[in-house]
Amino acid sequence: MEAPNPRKGGVMPAPRKYPDELRERAIRLVMDLVEEPGGPSINGACLRVGDQLGINGDTLRNWVKQARVDAGKAPGVTTEDKARIAELEREVRELRRANAILKSASAFFAAELDRPSTR
Known part of the structure; x- marks a missing residue:
């Protein structure tokens, strides 16, 4: 680990x-x-x-x-379980961060699609 x-x-x-x-x-x-x-x-x-x-x-x-x-x-709670819980909590934090980034990117690109074209 x-x-x-x-x-x-x-x-x-x-x-x-x-x-x-x-x-x-x-x-x-x-x-x-x-x-x-x-x-x-x-x-x-x-x-x-x-x-x-x-x-x-x-x-x-x-x-x-x-x-x-x-x-x-x-x-x-055993030492092994404590380590596994800490690992899972770390993974959840990373996934939440990635999810927030994806939501921001999605909102950005959705706004780009809704803008009228200047062509």
Whole structure:
């Protein structure tokens, strides 16, 4: 998938502060803690693992929440669906723009046809 171009009306995402490997490891650590018998809640596990790895607890909680949705363990919109929705919204914007251009061109040429000929 191509990166959004701000000149084409796209929005540039914020640069990733944490590498994907760290993100995946942190999520896995939280899930392992939560699944232990008598383990902490997701919030508690996120705070503990976040402190150990230097990741904000709220950031880690968001990652875990999205990972659970993506794995089908929680309701919500998956990362794949979010990307598809963004792609479709971009396509709709482009099609609306093209439609507006075609309407303008149609009106222009219709006006040209209605003008009396100067021949």
